[in-house]
Amino acid sequence: MSGPAPARRLLVPLGVLVLLLAAPPFVSSYVLTLLTQSVIYAIVAMSLDLLLGYLGLASLGHAAYMGVGAYSVGILATRHGAGFGTILAVGVVLALALAAVFGLLALRATGVYFLMITLALGMVGWGLAYRWNSLTGGDNGISGVPRPALPLPWSLGEALPFYYFALAGFLLSLGVLWVIVHSPFGKSLVGIRESETRMRTLGYHVWLHKYVGFVIAGGVAGAGGVLWAYYNGFVSPADLELGTSVEVLLMVALGGRGTLLGPALGAGIIVLLKNLVSVYTHRWLLILGAAYIGTIVYAPEGIVGAVRRLAEGPAPAPARPEA
Amino acid sequence: MDFWISQVFNGVSYGALLFLLAGGLTLIFGMMHIVNMTHGSYFLLGGYVGLTVIWKTGSFPLAILVAAVAIAVLGVVQWRLFLHRLAGEELGQVLTTVGFALIFQDLALVIWGGEPYTIPAPAALTGAFNAGALYFPVYRVFMIGVAAVVALILWFVLERTRVGAMMRATVDDAEMAGGVGIDVRRISMSVFALGALLAAGAGVVAGAFVGVYPGADFEILPYAFVVVIVGGMGSLRGALIGSLLVGLLDNFGKALFPEFSYFTLFAPMAVILAVRPTGLFGRA
Numbered sequence: 001m002s003g004p005a006p007a008r009r010l011l012v013p014l015g016v017l018v019l020l021l022a023a024p025p026f027v028s029s030y031v032l033t034l035l036t037q038s039v040i041y042a043i044v045a046m047s048l049d050l051l052l053g054y055l056g057l058a059s060l061g062h063a064a065y066m067g068v069g070a071y072s073v074g075i076l077a078t079r080h081g082a083g084f085g086t087i088l089a090v091g092v093v094l095a096l097a098l099a100a101v102f103g104l105l106a107l108r109a110t111g112v113y114f115l116m117i118t119l120a121l122g123m124v125g126w127g128l129a130y131r132w133n134s135l136t137g138g139d140n141g142i143s144g145v146p147r148p149a150l151p152l153p154w155s156l157g158e159a160l161p162f163y164y165f166a167l168a169g170f171l172l173s174l175g176v177l178w179v180i181v182h183s184p185f186g187k188s189l190v191g192i193r194e195s196e197t198r199m200r201t202l203g204y205h206v207w208l209h210k211y212v213g214f215v216i217a218g219g220v221a222g223a224g225g226v227l228w229a230y231y232n233g234f235v236s237p238a239d240l241e242l243g244t245s246v247e248v249l250l251m252v253a254l255g256g257r258g259t260l261l262g263p264a265l266g267a268g269i270i271v272l273l274k275n276l277v278s279v280y281t282h283r284w285l286l287i288l289g290a291a292y293i294g295t296i297v298y299a300p301e302g303i304v305g306a307v308r309r310l311a312e313g314p315a316p317a318p319a320r321p322e323a
Numbered sequence: 324m325d326f327w328i329s330q331v332f333n334g335v336s337y338g339a340l341l342f343l344l345a346g347g348l349t350l351i352f353g354m355m356h357i358v359n360m361t362h363g364s365y366f367l368l369g370g371y372v373g374l375t376v377i378w379k380t381g382s383f384p385l386a387i388l389v390a391a392v393a394i395a396v397l398g399v400v401q402w403r404l405f406l407h408r409l410a411g412e413e414l415g416q417v418l419t420t421v422g423f424a425l426i427f428q429d430l431a432l433v434i435w436g437g438e439p440y441t442i443p444a445p446a447a448l449t450g451a452f453n454a455g456a457l458y459f460p461v462y463r464v465f466m467i468g469v470a471a472v473v474a475l476i477l478w479f480v481l482e483r484t485r486v487g488a489m490m491r492a493t494v495d496d497a498e499m500a501g502g503v504g505i506d507v508r509r510i511s512m513s514v515f516a517l518g519a520l521l522a523a524g525a526g527v528v529a530g531a532f533v534g535v536y537p538g539a540d541f542e543i544l545p546y547a548f549v550v551v552i553v554g555g556m557g558s559l560r561g562a563l564i565g566s567l568l569v570g571l572l573d574n575f576g577k578a579l580f581p582e583f584s585y586f587t588l589f590a591p592m593a594v595i596l597a598v599r600p601t602g603l604f605g606r607a
Binding site (some may be wrong): 052058060104105106108109111112113115116117119120121123124126127128130131132133134241242243246249250253283285286288289290291292293294295296297300 | 352356358360405409413414415417418419421422423424425426428429430432433541544545548549552556581582583584585586588589590592593594596597598600601
């Protein structure tokens with residue numbers, strides 16, 4: 001891909017990173033909660049971008065992996081007093097395992113059929129959280145999740161240290177995903193998105209590559225779910241709702257699929273929008289609905305995609321899921 | 324034995340309700356390949372419009388009629404303005420139609436408030452048939468009857484009329500259908516209207532059964548999709564069998580394995596889809 005010098009391209013993300021690092025001590029506690037929610041949702045949105053942007057697979061069940069991470073925290077932290085390291089490991093491994101099972105089923109289909117299988121699988125996750133009372137607390141969820149107690153000079157019970165903790169999680173996930181999408185494996189995913197037949201002819205094991213991408217996306221979303229549960233102090237079936245999966249899809253589409261940082265930006269915008277609009281009006285569903293429609297009508301390639309197109313002139317066609 | 328009979332009856336009557344919703348959705352899906360997440364909203368808004376008509380006139384049949392026509396018009400407007408442009412873009416369809424669903428949800432909240440309501444059923448449809456220790460509520464029998472009549476009408480229109488033949492041709496291959504002179508656009512629009520109409524009617528029928536309440540739209544939507552996909556997109560027979568299957572699985576799951584009731588519904592569906600991605604009666 002030809003574009004402006006890498007240095008110029010990094011200018012904006014680096015500026016945002018400096019702001020994310022330097023500004024929080026000076027913002028109000030309300031803004032801080034929004035920033036914390038944003039960076040956590042950004043992890044989940046970036047993980048979905050691996051599927052949607054790089055593999056061209058639109059999933060309607062991504063909340064399931066986030067939910068597995070969240071419920072790992074809820075159950076292990078409140079009932080078994082497990083520490084952060086254990087819980088993170090369990091949450092991510094369970095999310096990977098769930099994605100490994102779901103992937104076997106879902107990757108048999110593409111396009112609309114993939115959407116629908118992932119919808120059914122997502123509902124399986126939600127149904128278990130909602131009904132399996134003895135394990136999940138059912139509709140009431142699990143409350144009273146303590147913040148992680150780590151040997152740090154700052155207590156993660158405080159808003160500011162927890163924000164930096166979540167930010168570290170975000171940067172780590174970004175790093176992992178960045179390495180993956182820029183590796184030969186990541187390039188093979190884009191190749192598969194563009195033409196499965198061509199990649200197969202070139203000797204790639206197409207299914208295996210898709211499967212590995214699918215499982216990794218689930219694992220990263222699980223890590224996001226772990227942070228989300230610690231942040232909220234509470235997990236409930238709402239974390240696994242169809243609406244949550246769709247919202248993450250919107251974040252990816254709004255920010256710009258196939259760009260990693262775009263979906264992170266999309267996550268921030270949606271979190272801000274949901275919270276700020278509800279301060280001023282009860283009609284926030286209306287605004288959110290308009291955001292969904294507006295994204296598709298005015299920014300089908302997403303914000304980052306549109307900005308890149310403006311900056312670079314005619315660019316390669318934006319990522320589109322296979323029809 | 325009584326337990327099984329009454330559970331089968333409950334499952335079938337719920338399946339009947341699902342068929343009203345899924346019958347139109349499967350045609351929309353099969354013909355236009357549009358993933359319409361607003362379909363649950365037609366169901367919800369239909370229920371609310373029916374409620375208002377009942378309050379004003381007290382007539383149950385009029386409630387069904389007005390709700391069905393009003394929501395069909397709404398669906399056509401939505402399709403004309405937005406959806407027909409998004410052919411082949413699943414992600415765009417999902418996000419746009421979810422956007423509409425949220426907007427409709429909010430409008431319903433503004434107009435009808437957040438209280439749950441029940442549509443009063445006509446006196447003739449209340450009560451129950453008794454058979455020994457078993458009893459069958461008349462209203463559930465009515466739902467099964469409505470679904471059977473709708474299924475018969477749809478089957479007749481699709482299989483025995485000229486318009487139906489055009490619709491089937493459009494489902495099979497829209498391009499070829501256009502090539503032989505069928506006005507695919509108009510056919511598509513009629514089918515979209517028909518789907519919205521049936522969903523709204525189902526909303527009124529359901530309003531006297533489970534009530535009309537905020538959130539009913541997204542609650543029923545996954546069921547309708549699962550029915551359509553398992554049965555096979557565009558297949559009426561598939562939607563019928565899928566509805567019964569989902570109604571029965573849902574009912575027995577809730578009765579026998581309360582903690583795993585949704586699991587026993589959606590997991591088998593996912594497996595069926597994985598084995599036969601095009602559904603039981605679908606064609607690729």
